[in-house]
Amino acid sequence: MLLMAAFVIAFVIYYQKKQLEQEKKLRDVEKNHQRMLLETALKSEEAERRRIAQDLHDDIGTMLSLTKLSLNQLIKTLGTAERPNNGNAFADKANLRTEFTLTKAQSLVEETIIHVRRITRDLVPTTLEQFGLAAAIDEFIVRMGEHVGPSVRFHCDAEDIPRQSPGVELALYRIMQELVNNAIKHANCDEIEIDLHFDKGKLELQVTDNGKGFDIENVQASAQNGLGLRNIESRLSVINGAVNYNKPGVRGSRARVQIPVEPERITRPEPLYPFRKSGVNE
């Protein structure tokens, strides 16, 4: 009986351990499934962005370029067809007005082309694929500088940053975009500092602002406000990254994103933005 009791105790320990292992495996499967779903959703989102960018570039961009060319042609035609009106003030005035309207239409089309190009680049960062994360962030900051807003500084030694897979680089780029946008929209700051560096086998991205700061727990608890931060966490969960938020000083906030570094990519990737035509809107 004593032996039986000892056997029962040993069996309980063994069986419970076995069951927990199974439970853990099941949880891992569920976790992987969730991760795959998330990855698929993010990939679909990127594919949709790419499709929109491609449509904007190929269709609307081309049409706008053609419109611009037509307007140029029309202005030239008007210029050559212009003849003396024998002191007809009314005809002179009408000609001038037509020319003015055409020039105005031309400048509007040019402006629209610039906007379409900007939107296209925002949707699919081609620089990221071609030149890497540091270059893409640089370009992002330059484009941000075109608008009135906080001054953005970027610290990075691009040579130290190994190239990562397109998915990882894109995720980091989107996270950086989200963090900078958050700082501009909510932090009420006038300085943003982006720091990208390689540290102890991890790629680290820091976005620091000198704004009013925020309480991470409150933001995460809020259904609407925490959406951006949840997006960041979702993207990071796919690439095994982690994020933490802290206060760099009396004011402001700092987001610190860390991802494990993959072996350096040797082969040149497929273009992220395979336009059918190139240089249409030049």
Add this chain to the structure above:
Amino acid sequence: MAFFTYVERYPLACAPVFFILLPLLLCVARYRSLNSAFRLMLIFLAIDLFVGLIMIQLAANHQNNILVLNLFVPVRYALFGAMFIEQFQSERYRHWIRYSIVGFIPFALLNIYISNYNLADLHYHRVGKYAQVIESALIILWALLYFYETIKALKVSNIIQYPFFWVCAGLLIFYSGNIFFFPFWHYMYQWEKNLELGFIERIPAIVELISLHLFSIGIWQTRSHRDTIKS
């Protein structure tokens, strides 16, 4: 003086009584981290120590101490049963234990009466015939049901770090080690016809020492473990 002489003459029989001090002191030291089940364990250990010391004292003075043991049996079952009531999640099992306690106490008292024709004659008082056997069967059943519930519900992440698992293991070892031994106590321990069975007689003391060790492990684990469902 007779007390110490007795202890010196029967060290193995007396060892479990003194060994109770280990889980008891651990209980006192860990009092803040003890849940209600372990506080009942503390009460049990205190009573057990008290009963053990009284029994040694009576034995040392050549007085029959079996009445103390007979009276201790229903108290012990009530305390262990209450511990299981605290630990079980299933309301049905809790009800069963409650009913068993209510039923067992009068049964154990009746058993004393049945096993002793003349209750007033304390000199020839004998161990109850069935109470300890029934108690053992019930406690083994509750321990096995508790294991079953724990495994089925997966309510602990690591059973080895779960305090009540060790208490259950201790109870299972103690009662399963004694269940076939208890029925003979009535015939073995008689004032004038004491049956000498040699090493077999030492089994209860050894088993009790093992179970007290297991209780101590459980009490020790309460520090790192709040005895919550998900640990």
